[in-house]
Every structure is written in C-alpha cells, then in structure tokens.
Amino acid sequence: MKKLLNTLYVTVPGRYMLLDGENVVINEKDAEIGRVPLHNLDGIIAFGSNGASPALMGKCVEEGVSLSFMSRSGRFLCRAEGSVSGNVLLRRQQFRLADDTEESLKIAQNMIAGKIFNSRYSVERTIRDHSLKIDTDKFRQKSEYLQKAARNALNAQNMDELRGIEGEAASVYFSVFDDMILQQKEDFFFHERNKRPPLDNVNALLSFAYSLMTGMCSDALEAVGLDPYVGFMHTDRPGRRSLALDLVEEFRAVICDRFVLNLINKRSVSPSDFEKREDGAVLLTDNARKNFLSMWQSYKYEEIKHPFLNEKVERGLLPYVQALLLARCIRGDLDSYPVFMWK
Numbered sequence: 575m576k577k578l579l580n581t582l583y584v585t586v587p588g589r590y591m592l593l594d595g596e597n598v599v600i601n602e603k604d605a606e607i608g609r610v611p612l613h614n615l616d617g618i619i620a621f622g623s624n625g626a627s628p629a630l631m632g633k634c635v636e637e638g639v640s641l642s643f644m645s646r647s648g649r650f651l652c653r654a655e656g657s658v659s660g661n662v663l664l665r666r667q668q669f670r671l672a673d674d675t676e677e678s679l680k681i682a683q684n685m686i687a688g689k690i691f692n693s694r695y696s697v698e699r700t701i702r703d704h705s706l707k708i709d710t711d712k713f714r715q716k717s718e719y720l721q722k723a724a725r726n727a728l729n730a731q732n733m734d735e736l737r738g739i740e741g742e743a744a745s746v747y748f749s750v751f752d753d754m755i756l757q758q759k760e761d762f763f764f765h766e767r768n769k770r771p772p773l774d775n776v777n778a779l780l781s782f783a784y785s786l787m788t789g790m791c792s793d794a795l796e797a798v799g800l801d802p803y804v805g806f807m808h809t810d811r812p813g814r815r816s817l818a819l820d821l822v823e824e825f826r827a828v829i830c831d832r833f834v835l836n837l838i839n840k841r842s843v844s845p846s847d848f849e850k851r852e853d854g855a856v857l858l859t860d861n862a863r864k865n866f867l868s869m870w871q872s873y874k875y876e877e878i879k880h881p882f883l884n885e886k887v888e889r890g891l892l893p894y895v896q897a898l899l900l901a902r903c904i905r906g907d908l909d910s911y912p913v914f915m916w917k
Contacts, residue, residue: 580614580617581615581616581617581618581619581894582598582610582617582618582619583620583621583891584600584618584619584620584621584623585890585891586622587621587622587623587646588602588622588624589601589602589607589620589624590624591623591630592626592627592630593627593629593630594609596611596613597609597610598610598611598612598615598618598630612633612634612637612639613637616640617640617641617798617898618634618639618640618642619644619894620641620642620643621644621645621646622644622645623643625643626641626654631654640654640661640797640799641654642654644797649789649793650792650793650797653797653799661799664800664901664905665800665801667904667905668800668817668904669804671806671904672804672805672806675732675733678806679730679732679733680910680911681807681820681900681910681911682736682806683728683730683736684913685806685807685823685824685911685913686727686736686739686740686807686823687724687725688824688913689740689823689826689827690720690723690740690743690747691916692824692825692826692828692915692916693720693743693744693827694720694721694747695827695828695915695916696754696828697713697717697720697750698717699832700750700753701713701714701717704756708754712750712753713750713753716749719743719746720743723742723743723746724743727739727740727743733807736807737807747827748764748767751764751776751831752764752765754835755776756839757838757840757841758841758844758845761775761845762775762776762838762843763776764776764777767780769784771853771854771855771856771857772855772856773856774856775843775845775848775856776834776838777856778856778857778858779837779838779843779858780830782858782866783831783833783834783870784822784830786867787822787826787829787893788815788819789818790893791815791819791821791822791825791893791897793893794893794894794896795817795897797894798897798898798900798901799901801817803815803816803817804817805817805819806820807820808820821893821896821897821900824896824913825892825893825914828916829889829892833870833873837866837869842865842869843862843865843866846859847859847861847862847865874888874890875889875890877889880892880895880914881915881916882912882914896913899911899912
C-alpha cells in the first residue's frame with residue numbers, strides 16, 4: 575500500500591480492508607500488514623482487493639472519504655457513496671470551468687505544454703543514450719523547437735492557437751520518431767501517425783498503448799469523482815471521453831511511446847506479431863496482445879520519481895495522481911494544474 579496526496583492506494587491484489595476504531599487496517603491472509611488513521615485520508619483506491627468491511631464503507635461515507643474499487647488492471651468498478659455525494663459539487667465546478675473559455679484555456683495550456691515538454695524529453699533522452707547512432711544535430715534542432723513550442727503553449731491566446739501549436743509540435747516530434755527506432759528497421763518503421771486504422775506495425779503498437787492509457791485515465795477520473803466525458807481542450811462529443819483524452823496527452827511521449835520503442839529496440843515484438851487486413855489495417859494478433867498486456871503490466875509496476883510530489887510512484891498510479899491534482903485544481907485548492915513533466 576502507498577499513501578499519496580492523502581489518498582491510500584492498495585495496489586496488491588487479494589488484500590482486505592476493515593475498520594479498527596478510527597483506523598483503516600489492511601489484512602492479507604488474516605494477518606495485519608498495515609494501518610492508517612482514517613482522519614488522515616481524503617480517499618482510498620483499491621486495485622483487485624478482496625473488498626472492504628461494511629463498517630469501513632459506512633465510516634468512509636460518513637466521514638466523506640471516497641472509497642473506489644478498481645480491477646487488477648486498473649479498470650474502474652465502483653465507488654462507495656452515501657445518499658448525498660460531494661462529487662456532485664466537484665462535477666458542477668468541472669462543468670462550469672469547461673463552459674468558461676478562459677478557465678478551460680488555462681488548464682489546457684498546462685496540459686499541452688506538459689505534452690510538448692515530455693516529447694522534448696524523449697528526444698533529449700535519445701541524444702543522451704544513442705548519440706553515436708543518430709544525427710545529433712538534427713535531434714538538437716527538433717529539441718530546440720519543442721522547447722520554444724512548450725513556452726508558446728503557455729502563452730497561447732485562445733484554444734485554436736493552442737491546437738495549432740500542439741499540432742506543429744507533434745509534427746516536429748514525430749519527424750524524428752523513425753530515427754528512435756534502432757532495431758528491426760526493415761519491419762518497424764514510422765513515416766507518419768495514422769490511427770483509424772493503423773497502417774503499419776509501429777502505428778499498431780502506438781494505437782494500442784494510447785488506447786490502454788486512455789482507459790487508465792478515464793478510470794482514474796471516475797475514481798476521483800470527475801466526469802471523463804467533459805473536457806477542457808477536447809470538446810464534448812457523444813461517447814467521447816474528452817477529459818480522459820485531455821489527461822492522456824501528458825503521458826503519450828514518456829510512457830506510451832517509450833514503452834513501444836523499448837519493445838521494438840529490445841526485440842520483444844517481431845513481424846509475426848501482426849496481421850494485415852484487406853482494408854490495409856495492421857493489428858496485433860491475439861497472442862501478441864496478450865504478451866503486450868503482460869509486459870505493459872510489468873511496466874506499470876516500475877517506480878519513477880514524480881516531479882511535483884518528489885516521491886516515488888508506480889507508473890500505473892500516475893493517472894490517478896494527476897486526476898487527484900486536477901480535481902484539487904478544479905476545487906480551487908491549487909492555483910493551477912501541475913501537469914506531469916518528466917525530468
């Protein structure tokens with residue numbers, strides 16, 4: 575278990591939570607492995623747990639402590655709520671900000687600046703790790719452009735200008751993506767981003783990774799009480815999880831793209847893992863998807879240092895941490911949204 579932002583994360587499957595006095599007790603096979611004072615918590619998020627005692631659920635509802643249950647893979651299952659939930663106030667404020675052009679722009683600026691910053695980090699990391707295998711001058715030019723673009727994103731005057739900056743930055747970043755692929759070049763190459771459907775092996779991997787991360791972001795937003803369908807940059811559209819698409823932007827380059835590059839460069843995937851449809855779509859085979867998910871799960875458990883919290887966090891918890899920070903920003907507890915920027 576781990577405590578971050580006054581939220582208790584129970585990440586190991588099979589654990590049971592119960593109430594002892596004013597404490598949350600975590601049991602595994604009838605043995606106590608930890609306890610946390612309930613009054614120190616704003617929320618509890620349990621992954622693949624055996625559940626919680628009725629007494630604990632009732633106490634959480636009484637004290638206004640959110641209690642959310644996720645599947646082992648992180649899919650949102652349910653949340654314990656009383657007859658009146660404070661989440662309605664959070665969502666009403668979310669809707670107000672989404673309808674306010676100026677306030678929406680402030681949050682979107684941070685998200686897109688973070689996305690571009692992280693794209694630059696990926697470029698810089700390639701220079702650092704593989705300078706003898708790439709055109710370093712070309713990479714440094716792209717890095718300088720992305721650095722300026724991140725600053726420009728923070729100064730965008732309206733959403734259309736911000737979208738233009740983001741589009742140009744994405745084009746510059748993806749212009750060197752093929753150079754980041756260092757192995758299996760004959761079968762794994764990148765010419766442009768295509769997604770509906772993906773038309774080559776690399777785009778198939780990227781699309782699958784982005785889809786998984788979007789699901790994680792959507793579940794994280796649900797867990798903290800936000801509506802994943804009402805975004806700030808991505809506009810409302812029936813069936814589109816607009817806020818989840820906003821949140822996923824900061825994770826694309828440093829989580830999804832780096833994972834895909836590692837799969838290719840470490841030869842964890844091969845050409846036989848893909849099938850090509852009659853319409854030109856390239857998709858992962860059933861076995862390849864299972865292997866991808868297995869490696870993705872292991873990847874999620876690796877810890878990195880969160881730049882804002884200055885604490886080690888499992889990669890898989892990053893969407894939940896950012897969703898909590900976004901909720902605090904919406905409530906007015908934070909002056910601005912502290913986007914995840916990998917350093």
